[in-house]
Amino acid sequence: MKDHGSMNIEAHLSRIALFSDLAPEHLALIARATREVRCLKGETLFYRGDPCSGFHIVVYGQIKLSFTSPQGTEKVVEIVDQGRSFGEAIMFLDKPYVVSAQALSDSLLLHVPKTVVFAELEQNHEFSRRMLGGLAWRTRQLLLDVEGYSLHSGKQRVIGYLLDEIPKSGQGETSVVVHLPVTKGVIASRLNLTQEHFSRILHELIELGLIVVDGKRIGIPNIARLQAELEAE
Numbered sequence: 001m002k003d004h005g006s007m008n009i010e011a012h013l014s015r016i017a018l019f020s021d022l023a024p025e026h027l028a029l030i031a032r033a034t035r036e037v038r039c040l041k042g043e044t045l046f047y048r049g050d051p052c053s054g055f056h057i058v059v060y061g062q063i064k065l066s067f068t069s070p071q072g073t074e075k076v077v078e079i080v081d082q083g084r085s086f087g088e089a090i091m092f093l094d095k096p097y098v099v100s101a102q103a104l105s106d107s108l109l110l111h112v113p114k115t116v117v118f119a120e121l122e123q124n125h126e127f128s129r130r131m132l133g134g135l136a137w138r139t140r141q142l143l144l145d146v147e148g149y150s151l152h153s154g155k156q157r158v159i160g161y162l163l164d165e166i167p168k169s170g171q172g173e174t175s176v177v178v179h180l181p182v183t184k185g186v187i188a189s190r191l192n193l194t195q196e197h198f199s200r201i202l203h204e205l206i207e208l209g210l211i212v213v214d215g216k217r218i219g220i221p222n223i224a225r226l227q228a229e230l231e232a233e
Helices: 009-014 023-035 086-091 113-124 125-153 154-162 184-190 195-207 221-232
Strands: 035-039 044-046 054-062 064-070 074-080 100-103 107-113 177-178 212-214 218-220
Touching: 009 023, 009 107, 023 113, 023 154, 054 113, 074 177, 086 125, 100 184, 107 113, 107 154, 113 125, 125 212, 154 195, 154 221, 195 212
Parallel strands: none
Antiparallel strands: 035 107, 044 100, 054 107, 064 074, 064 100, 177 218, 212 218
């Protein structure tokens, strides 16, 4: 893991919603304290139990947040993509990380230290509101995840995931190809399924003619039929 000073951190922060309306002098102050962190694919950014000194923003790449059970089973909590951030809640709680973070691809992140965040929160109500909004969105996503695990079948979770992965360019089309952003094992863990169960569901959908699988490419010949299968479950 390496730190570099090659990118214009201030310019990048200004394009992120959380920082976009900050006064130039406040943005410059945060940018000076922010550092670049580069992770190679497979590299661990931090481990569960490590101290949290701020939050991270993904400039590019993918970061997997997960923990491992006493039995050695990994549970993927979240996959953080370009433009998104993570670690804010733990930063406010002043507690160690409850998950580990690993790069699923070569990634560039920005680390914003909590000292500069707290200083800005004390004098900028709009910044506080945006930070609270981000935390509220995360809480909503967590509740939706719990609802999915508790009330939806494995088949519903897989179909729902595939439908959510349809790119914007495919919205309104009859058929589409979905490119899985990560391995099937990671997706299975994210959906709270074993890899074997996930594979069985994919085979069932193939036999029903609802999807065509070619590695990480999932063809959906008829989006409406797949949606109808979800609603019929």
